[in-house]
Amino acid sequence: MTEHIVAFGSLDDQVRSRAEALLAGRGVLEIVSSATDASPDTLARATAIAGTLRPGQLTAAANTRWVHSWAAGANADLSEEMLASDVTLTSSTGNGGIPLAEHSMLLMLMLSRDVPRWQRAQAEHRWDRFTHGELNGRTVAIVGLGNAGADLAAKAKAFHMHVLGVRRRVERPVPGVDELFAPERLHEVLARADFVVVTAPLTADTKGLFDGAAFRAMPAHAYFICISRGGIADDAALLRALQEGWIAGAGLDAHGTEPLPPESPFWDLPNVVVTPHNGATTGATAARGGEIFLANLERFLDGAPLANIVDKAAGY
Ligand SMILES: NC(=O)C1=CN([C@@H]2O[C@H](COP(=O)(O)OP(=O)(O)OC[C@H]3O[C@@H](n4cnc5c(N)ncnc54)[C@H](O)[C@@H]3O)[C@@H](O)[C@H]2O)C=CC1
Numbered sequence: 001m002t003e004h005i006v007a008f009g010s011l012d013d014q015v016r017s018r019a020e021a022l023l024a025g026r027g028v029l030e031i032v033s034s035a036t037d038a039s040p041d042t043l044a045r046a047t048a049i050a051g052t053l054r055p056g057q058l059t060a061a062a063n064t065r066w067v068h069s070w071a072a073g074a075n076a077d078l079s080e081e082m083l084a085s086d087v088t089l090t091s092s093t094g095n096g097g098i099p100l101a102e103h104s105m106l107l108m109l110m111l112s113r114d115v116p117r118w119q120r121a122q123a124e125h126r127w128d129r130f131t132h133g134e135l136n137g138r139t140v141a142i143v144g145l146g147n148a149g150a151d152l153a154a155k156a157k158a159f160h161m162h163v164l165g166v167r168r169r170v171e172r173p174v175p176g177v178d179e180l181f182a183p184e185r186l187h188e189v190l191a192r193a194d195f196v197v198v199t200a201p202l203t204a205d206t207k208g209l210f211d212g213a214a215f216r217a218m219p220a221h222a223y224f225i226c227i228s229r230g231g232i233a234d235d236a237a238l239l240r241a242l243q244e245g246w247i248a249g250a251g252l253d254a255h256g257t258e259p260l261p262p263e264s265p266f267w268d269l270p271n272v273v274v275t276p277h278n279g280a281t282t283g284a285t286a287a288r289g290g291e292i293f294l295a296n297l298e299r300f301l302d303g304a305p306l307a308n309i310v311d312k313a314a315g316y
């Protein structure tokens, strides 16, 4: 059987030539600049698609058996059409765990040292020597212990932090995590944390998990960091928590509304570090994403079970 693989977006030259080598004699690779540019003919020919489909496109892609998302969190791919279809959806989970863990360390360091205050002083050429904090000996609670969370636990341990972890399978220890808790004990964990880092995916279970009660459960000196998905925090509650001093500050790479609108109050809060959902945007992430796709392409061509299959019912 000849496979017709369509990729939306630009493929790195190396990934492209390796995909073409895998397909030699077994199929063709067609690159379309974006999903919007995919013609009905292209969609009808595709037996597999890499990229996020637009509404109506999956229905038009009648021969497609596999859709691969370039994203680690496949939320944007889980359309009504996708949920209703029996097409296999795979994600790029695993591409960005390392930079997300680095980004979490960066945000914890920036917040504890009050880097924004130095930046304000530097912009004004002002010599502002103040007392700031250390990570050493502080407690970090990590919610979600997959690629990013597990790597963060090891990194936090290397900074001599005490590491609390929240995961559903508490019976499975994670290196670097000192104490593991089930999600039902979240508020108890939050009450003990100096830093809370959310790395869990956005699912029906995690949507709005950080509501007013969760922020009130955190100590007033604690910082909230979200590197996975906005929507896990209720933005109105987070804003109140930051403005009214329920918590000390936040480091936000993932936001409830993206791009964060220019008028959003989060931009201007002195105790918030905003990054534009690019905590994992490194060359290495793109390279790892390419490897994940190529390994799955090989499995697809061999009729072998695919890796990184998204559990449509679980939502990630
Ligand atoms: N900021 C950015 O640029 C990026 C953000 N992401 C987001 O980061 C997330 C994490 O990435 P990875 O660590 O690679 O994913 P992962 O799938 O390896 O890790 C997520 C972990 O959360 C756990 N989990 C799921 N529901 C949970 C719940 N209710 N309570 C506690 N734990 C729960 C899962 O079992 C899994 O172990 C992705 O799902 C994605 O949404 C991913 C890449 C880039």
Ligand SMILES: O=C(O)C(=O)COP(=O)(O)O
Residues within 6 Å of the ligand: 070, 071, 072, 073, 074, 092, 096, 277, 280
């Ligand atoms: O891979 C992911 O899930 C990410 O959040 C990365 O952002 P993107 O989807 O590439 O805009």
